[in-house]
Amino acid sequence: MLQENTALIPDMIKQIPLVNYVLLASILFVIGIVGVLIRRNALIIFMSIELMLNAVNLLLVAFSAYNSDPNGQVFVFFIMAVAAAEVAVGLAIIVMIYRNIRSIDIGLLNKLRG
Amino acid sequence: MDILGLLKNMTITHWSFYIVSMLTLFGALGTIMSKNPIHSVIYLILTFFSLSAHYIMLNAQFLAAVNIIVYAGAIMVLFLFVVMFLNLREENEELPKNSILIAASIVGGIIGITLIAAIRQTQIEKVNPYSFNTKTGLVETLGSLLFNKYLLPFELVSVLFLIAMAGAVMLGKREKGERHF
Numbered sequence: 001m002l003q004e005n006t007a008l009i010p011d012m013i014k015q016i017p018l019v020n021y022v023l024l025a026s027i028l029f030v031i032g033i034v035g036v037l038i039r040r041n042a043l044i045i046f047m048s049i050e051l052m053l054n055a056v057n058l059l060l061v062a063f064s065a066y067n068s069d070p071n072g073q074v075f076v077f078f079i080m081a082v083a084a085a086e087v088a089v090g091l092a093i094i095v096m097i098y099r100n101i102r103s104i105d106i107g108l109l110n111k112l113r114g
Numbered sequence: 115m116d117i118l119g120l121l122k123n124m125t126i127t128h129w130s131f132y133i134v135s136m137l138t139l140f141g142a143l144g145t146i147m148s149k150n151p152i153h154s155v156i157y158l159i160l161t162f163f164s165l166s167a168h169y170i171m172l173n174a175q176f177l178a179a180v181n182i183i184v185y186a187g188a189i190m191v192l193f194l195f196v197v198m199f200l201n202l203r204e205e206n207e208e209l210p211k212n213s214i215l216i217a218a219s220i221v222g223g224i225i226g227i228t229l230i231a232a233i234r235q236t237q238i239e240k241v242n243p244y245s246f247n248t249k250t251g252l253v254e255t256l257g258s259l260l261f262n263k264y265l266l267p268f269e270l271v272s273v274l275f276l277i278a279m280a281g282a283v284m285l286g287k288r289e290k291g292e293r294h295f
Contacts, residue, residue: 012131013172016131018238020135022233026226029225034146035145043193044146044154047145047154047155051142054165061177064250065173068245069250070250070255073176073177074256077180078264080181081271082274083184085274092283092286093285095200095285096285
């Protein structure tokens, strides 16, 4: 029984320690943060946010696969759904900003008042 | 010598993990570095495909398919459409100021060091071969979970989509007064 189950475990999970995935996701997340900080194009800032979301997704999938707990993968599914809704609204806002000030440089948005 | 020996001992699994990870990081760096927004979108698509490859290697086939359909399919087409719609190519963005670059790298470095230090302190347990379930990431398992335990959130997501669609249509509607394009 044990031998059978061990033979079925994917090679990736047997040979690659989970720490590698955690490190990869951390690096991806940091790249996303740096992208948000250095770019002034609103679209690219948005893409960096997607990168951060995907880093979190990778982490959730890795932990879920190593612990064989499907709840984590359902969570990733919901994150993807929310990200799709977020992108639709965010891009509509960016298009509206472009219509009003003819640019999507966030440096020009300093006149916003809350 | 030591590195050479290490390379010799690497199996095809190690090679595929490291190559796909390199592709992921390369795509992520290209996304934030490239000047042309269209190149950024293409690099981001590369990142999403390599993440799907990771999911497949982790035996999460359902999420790999959903990732390609939702991210590389729907979201990136939306991004590409907006980039081409706004015609940003003529606008050459100047390089970010040095002070911003330094500040950003300090912030990124500190967050990265914090994360790595936290990871080094944790004790991550090994895979338990007794309780390992190879069917975790398949559509069968996730579908039954999604339609039993998570039925209410699943239905609420549809409401969220409806609201997001209405909001996007309302925001994107042409306003009456001045008309720029």
